[in-house]
Amino acid sequence: MKSLTIDQWLYQHGLLLCAFRWNELPSSISDITHNTLPVQIAQTISDxxxxxxxxxxxxxxxxSLQLSQLKNNPEPIDDFSVLIANEFQSTYLGNEDFTQLYPTPAKRSHVPLMRLGGLAGWNIPSPLGLGLHPEYGPWSAYRVAWLTQSDQLPNDYFVKPSQFKHIGFNALQDAAELCVGCAAPCTTACPASAVQIGHNFNIDACHEHREPLTSECHVHCAARRACPIGKDHQYADEQLAHHMGMRWRTV
Ligand code: SF4
Ligand code: SF4
Known part of the structure; x- marks a missing residue:
C-alpha cells in the first residue's frame, strides 16, 4: 500500500533510486550486460x-537493517536490500516483475554497476579507489539492480541520455572532478600511502597494510573518514567495520 510517496519511502530507508530505459543505454553497457546474462534472462529484454x-x-x-530480522543472516545487507527492492517493485511499480541482476549468489553483477553509477552522476572517480557521490561522497554503495517491464515509474526517476554524465569509466585521478581544489586530507590520513593525488588507488599497499589483525585499518579507513564530501553522511563505525570486514570473511 502506498502510504508514502516514492521520495518519502527512499528517504525513510536511506536509499537512492534511478532507472534507465534499456534501449537508451549506451551500447558499451547494454552489450556487456546482454552478453553476460543467462540466456533465459537475455531473451526477456524488450523495448x-x-x-x-x-x-x-x-x-x-x-x-533500517538493524530493525529487521534479517540482520542476523549470513549476508544481511544483500538479503535486506533485495527484500526492500521487491517491496518497492510491488508497491510502486505495480507488480512483482523483478529480474534481479545484482546481487547474485556468486557475488558478481550482471551489470557494470560503476558505469551505471557514472551515467547517473553517482560515481565520480577519486584517489580513494571509490566513486564519490556529489552529496554523499564515499558513503554510498550500489545495493540492487533489476530489470522490469513496469511502466509505472514516474519519469523523474529516469536518467535520460541527455543527462548521462560519464559514459566511459575512468578510474584515473584525471576524472576526479569533485577533488579539484581539495587539500586532499585523504592522502595524509592513509598510513600506507595508498591514496595519492594523480595516481590510481594502490590496492595492494592498502591490503598489505590492512591484513594484520592489529592494523588500525583492519576494519577502518582513516582516508575515507577524512574526505570532506558527504562528511555528515558517514557510516557509523559498526557499519564501516561490517563492510571492511567482508574482505576477511571471504578469504
Ligand atoms: S584502509 Fe588504511 S591503508 Fe587502506 S586506504 Fe584506508 S587508510 Fe589507507
Ligand atoms: S579528501 Fe579531497 S582529494 Fe580526497 S577523495 Fe575526498 S575530495 Fe577527493
Missing part, C-alpha cells in the same frame, strides 16, 4: 524493459 538501480546513501540504511 519496454527498464533497469532500476538502488543504492544506499549515508547511515540510515544500516539503521
Amino acid at each position: 519496454n524493459t527498464i533497469l532500476v538501480l538502488l543504492a544506499n546513501a549515508g547511515p540510515k540504511f544500516w539503521r
